[in-house]
Amino acid sequence: MREINYNPLVGSHLPALMDVALVSSGPIVELGAGVNSTIFLHWLCWTNSRKLVTYENDEAFFKYAKLYQANFHEVHFIRNWDRVDLSGDYSVVLVDTVPEWPKRRRALERLTHVEYVVVHDTQARKIRCHYSQPTGALYKFHKLYQAGRTETTVYSNVHDLSNLGSYREHLREYA
Helix, strand or coil: CCCCCCCCCCCCCHHHHHHHHHHCCCCEEEECCCCCHHHHHHHHHHCCCCCEEEEECCHHHHHHHHCCCECCEEEEECCCHHHCCCCCCCCEEEECCCCCHHHHHHHHHHCCCCCEEEEECCCHHHHHCCCCCCHHHHCCEEEEEEECCEEEEEEECCCCCCCCCHHHHHHHCCC
16 A cells, blocks of 8 residues: 655645635545545534544545544545435535545545535646546536635525635724
């Protein structure tokens, strides 16, 4: 089994993930564990025993995520992303699966009912390589987060996304 290489400079999806996690209150699903997202989501959900479910298909990342399993945090190894039940009443779903775009596209088609869908690595060059219909056609609202060459997009059919980022102003009051 390969080892996970930790790079402290990755995690460009965290600002988007933090925004939606802090303005929502229901269950969270992580499609693809990560050294940044799993630990953040785990400790965020720990504060009020908010339900968190992590799915992973890579053995090394599954082993890592399994360290965080708790009464509020389920961790599942899966072999086929298309078999993950995404029909639940979720507030947030992070889509960061490997392999990337063909699987992510099918997941996005199955997540249109979720309050906030956060998709990591949404650079146009990656998306265009795998399908022609824009992902935004599935969702009424989207917000792009850019961090260098990496992009993350939040999608929703429930919220207009104008509320994202507003907590930052509130936090500055206490700084």
